[in-house]
Amino acid sequence: MTMGTTKAADRAPLFGPDTRFAAFFDDPRWALAIVRATVLEAAHPQIGAALVDNSTFVAHPWRRLRNTFLSMRRMFSPDPAVREREAARLNRLHARMSGADSHGRPYDAMDRAARAWVVATLFDSAVTMCRLSGQPLDEDTMERMYAEYRAFLAALEGDAGELPETLVGFWRYFDRVVEEELEDTEAARIILYRLFDHLPAPALLVGAPTLWAAGRAVAGPLVGAVTVASLPEPYRRRAGLPQTPGAAALMQGAYLATGLARFLPEGWLDAQSVIEVLTLSPGSDDPRARTAAALRARMKRASALLRLLAPLGADTDPGARAAAGTGQGRRSAEEFFRQVLDQTGDGHLDWPDLAAMARELSTRLDLDEPEENRLYDAFAAWWRELQAALDTDGDGRVSVTEYAAAAPSLAPTALIRVAEVLFDATDKDGNGTIDAHEYRALFRTAFHRDLATTEGGYGRSAFVGGFLSFMSGRRTGTPYDPLLAEA
Known part of the structure; x- marks a missing residue:
């Protein structure tokens, strides 16, 4: 471990509300970074096969988002008992996921190298997020955050040795995996080109299929283009991912725009509250349900107006219609x-x-x-x-x-x-x-x-x-x- 990493680890705890990792939970930029990290995870053959066979990210993306968010909260809790319980749960979950991909190659969600790669993509995407939004991390902060991510891996499986001890070693490791191991997997393609094009409405907007379909038709390709442009160039080249003209500028603009949220008053953005409100069902007795119901009513009126102004056709949003029963x-x-x-x-x-x-x-x-x-x-x-x-x-x-x-x-x-x-x-x-x-x-x-x-x-x-x-x-x-x- 480098001198900088040692000092950074000594200055602050590696878990809890004061960590660099915790600071990103309510950062809107993290929404872009987590999509990028998920694509890089899915491009790993072992992880991609496990996702295709076992994950609910296609049919139930909002539920998957909520559960992932809650799990990460637990894993970075200041209470060791909470971390240990969640780590044990995740290990049991992953131990049940094994099989073979479409080429007959075995996969195992407990594979140590694959699990290290998941953590590596999160760290790299956090660093990339800060750089693209005009707030690059200084070396000391980056080393402290890297120590947190290695501690996360250690808490999850008891050994962080699959990730290099130093930042210099990490970047060499990351470049090698990108250039030699990542593939154009089915899971990565689904995330980039299918998930956002067919993303079902969250519970809050399930009654406004036309409005959701219209917004998704615009946002889906934009998120896909931004994500592709942010991926490492060697992987884009190997996977044959086209970078549309102007995508780099669009990516920079997206990260810069979301980065402006740091100027909002403290407490205005709370990721957990946003996710919970989006997933509130119409019959919920949560105190926020009345606000959600008012928003839903407005969405329905906007959806009706949109249908009058620009009919989208009967088959525009079959997923939303299905969700309505x-x-x-x-x-x-x-x-x-x-x-x-x-x-x-x-x-x-x-x-x-x-x-x-x-x-x-x-x-x-x-x-x-x-x-x-x-x-x-x-x-x-x-x-x-x-x-x-x-x-x-x-x-x-x-x-x-x-x-x-x-x-x-x-x-x-x-x-x-x-x-x-x-x-x-x-x-x-x-x-x-x-x-x-x-x-x-x-x-x-x-x-x-x-x-x-x-x-x-x-x-x-x-x-x-x-x-x-x-x-x-x-x-x-x-x-x-x-x-x-x-x-």
Whole structure:
């Protein structure tokens, strides 16, 4: 470790609210930098394969954003117990992700070199973000921040040795990986050219599909162009990524413009509050829901006006229409498959989709390892039941056609077990009733109405019945919609 790094590490803690890393949480520039970092992560063959097979970033990007943000908050908490618990959870999550890519090459989300590369992209993108926005980091600050990122890697897997000790060594390592290991992966292409073009509306704007489609049609290509222009030139060349004329100036302008947010009064920008408001469902009893409802009403009026002035056609935003449901309180089998079962957005149902559901539920409930394993096991049994009953062509997965044809006649034996295990995991005090606090831990929405109709809480039979009604009856407008169906 260099002298500068040692001094920087001695001056301030490597975790907590006073770190350089924490300073970026509420920085709007970080939105651009995190997209860049995600593309560089996805360009790594191991990480790209894991993302394509297991991630929900295509079908549920807003949920993925919220969970990633909360995880990073925990990992940089000043409380060692919080960091250790989150690191253990992440390690269990990644240990369940392994397989082979489209070329038959094995991947493992616990691969030490791949995990180091994730941290490396975050650090490099933070440095790039500051440089492009006209606020380059001095060497001392950069070394302090690098020490924080290496400490993050050490907290996650117990050894930061996969990243060089010095900054000089890091830049050599980074350039080598970019030039020799990164590829034009499917995951990187999805992020650059599909994700933003088809990004579903957040809950706040789900009632204004025309307005969302119009804004996305403009913003999507701009974000893509800015991201491509900010990537290392050797990777752009190897991946054949075209840089449109004027993209470099557009990139510089985007970073400079977002950097002006530093002149806003302190407290005006809070990333956690922005993300939570965007993802508030219409029925939420969060105090901010009234403000969100007023914004949603204005968005609907603006959307109606936009349709009058410039009709966008009936097929402009199928994703937003799907998210709104049928309007009849029920989904068709095809809609339920697309919105709920196909969590990874690849058009098929297989184990990674149900594992994603288990992962979301475990994350919300902050389960310990034994409880988490029971929930995963219950979902695995459900998958085996679905595969045996619905996979008629024997390809190891279930298509929407196979599901729609046979699902109505499927006896939900394993699904009942999933509901019972979920009830036990939610009922933290084990008293046989889910109270308001326990309910909020799972759903975080609209419990006041439900509590009033169930005389103070949910018993096992009511809870199981509600879960089965959603999963089997395909009902909309339930507490499970923001949990499993919305983006």
